[in-house]
Amino acid sequence: MAAKDTKNIKLAKQIYDALSTEFPDSSCSLETDCPQNLAIRGILSAQCTDKRVNITARQLFDRFPDMESIASQEPEVIAEIIKPCGLTASKTKSVMAFAKKMTDEWGGVIPNDVDALMEVPGIGKKIANLIVGEVYGTPAVVVDTHCKRVMKRTGITDSEDPAKVEKDIMKAFPEAQWISIGHLSVDLGRKYCTARAPKCGECPLSSFCKRRI
Ligand code: SF4
Incomplete structure (x- = not known):
């Protein structure tokens, strides 16, 4: 495995641990009645x-x-x-x-x-x-605007192309986290990692985020 992949797997674990602690009830924000x-x-x-x-x-x-x-x-x-x-x-x-x-x-x-x-x-x-x-419950990554921004800023991907971002996430995060990392990215993107003025000082990823360090 390439050194970059190993580094990204470690980074992905840090991201997932921090986000699932910060947003324990993270879920799809569209209503899912049927x-x-x-x-x-x-x-x-x-x-x-x-x-x-x-x-x-x-x-x-x-x-x-x-x-x-x-x-x-x-x-x-x-x-x-x-x-x-x-x-x-x-x-x-x-x-x-x-x-x-x-x-x-x-x-x-x-x-x-x-x-x-x-x-x-x-x-x-x-x-x-x-x-x-x-x-x-089929493992699949939803790369929306928040997910794309968060993954680029944190260093999981260097691309803004959704197909490449999706691939980089699938390489870095275990399959069991593919659905939830999308929801967690949306939560982070809304609360801290906003497009224009990210609140890096309060963000739970600030100690290891590429943009921040
Ligand atoms: S530290 Fe800043 S740039 Fe990095 S994920 Fe948090 S809010 Fe976004």
Whole structure:
């Protein structure tokens, strides 16, 4: 094993230990009441806050409580409801395509298969990983904006390319931590390692973070 890999494994353990102590109740910040609703929240989450997504998705599911009713609507009806999440046209297309796949092809069961999920327009690797991780517990890393920032600043990766960041995380952290390190990174990114003014002095990673030392 290369010296850099060994160093990163040690760093990953320090990060994980510190974050799981700081955020013992860390979990997905999208509501996870049922798999198909979570998938739709994932679609709505692109460039939108999880808080806004949870509120908007609740309005959508209150009105259309199953995939059949979503799939059978005119796109304008869905678009009007999900508009607060932004990127309305592409998200409407994606929500409806997902609902149609669920009803017409998948028999109402979300596939535990990242490639199959990525056939839905608008579902990329991040959302597919989120879905298989949260629904099936399949080890998968969700590299969102917080995760990318935290992993670069701490030194786990030197890249900003999500695919490379994902690979570097998978090399450094044990498989059993792939799902939770995503949630923990979000918690850190929100509380301390913010984009503009990170609170390094209070951060639980400050004694070993690459940006800090
Ligand atoms: S020490 Fe600063 S840069 Fe490093 S993870 Fe913490 S907040 Fe982010």
